[in-house]
Amino acid sequence: MDKPYQAMSGVEVLPAHFPIPGVGFLPVNAFVIKAREPVLVDTGMGIDSEDFMKALESIIDPQDLKWVWLTHDDADHTGNIQKVLEAAPGARLAANSLAVLRISTACPLPMHRVYWLNSGDSISVGDRKLTAVRPPLFDNPTTIGIYDSKSETFFSADCFGALLLSPARNADDVPEGDLAQGMISWACGDNPWVHMVEPTIFRKALDRIRQMAPKMIFSAHLPPARGKDGQFLELLARVPTSAPFVAPNQTALEQILAQMRGGS
């Protein structure tokens, strides 16, 4: 875990960076929206368990949390779900129903605290409305990002993620070329289905975000980005016709292991 920080008034970032051998880092962010009914967006990685809870407590007393919003049930988003729900007995769990059922195969969830959402559904959190929005790229069928009506920002789950050469706190701090390459690589690797999609149809999904015109994009896998939605949408429009990602194979693993042995 890295040190939490405020990305804008009312939005705190709980950042981590997961090393990807031979590539760099994948940012892994959770967020706290300091709404009248405070919301934790995602619960970090299990490997960060203790640090994640400390980072959360440095931002808010978990007892004050009223909502935990899970963007989807991938392990880098659900790592501390049980600890968080225990520490935040007043919080309800907002998530897609399939995410809740899938998590329940590994650990029981308090169903009376669950709130099921589909894309298009909203919850009121006191001073704002949070609307579930399926982002144009998603690696899991349960994915629901969030449009926050007060800050006019989009919490985009895995969409707009990027593999980075070094950690950063702000998308503006990443050199433009590195950001473009890292975002396209991540998009291809995380969403292999996109190469089966007609680019004109994919553009329609991107247009929905263009119409939303979020002031900031809070991706789980990118430093916070202000005023970059147009640039990012143009980048993603290139993804269906980009070269498909090929995951490293055993030969690559042996090279990595040899490098690690050489470096130790």
Ligand SMILES: [Fe+2]
């Ligand atoms: Fe994911």
Ligand SMILES: [Fe+2]
């Ligand atoms: Fe993720």
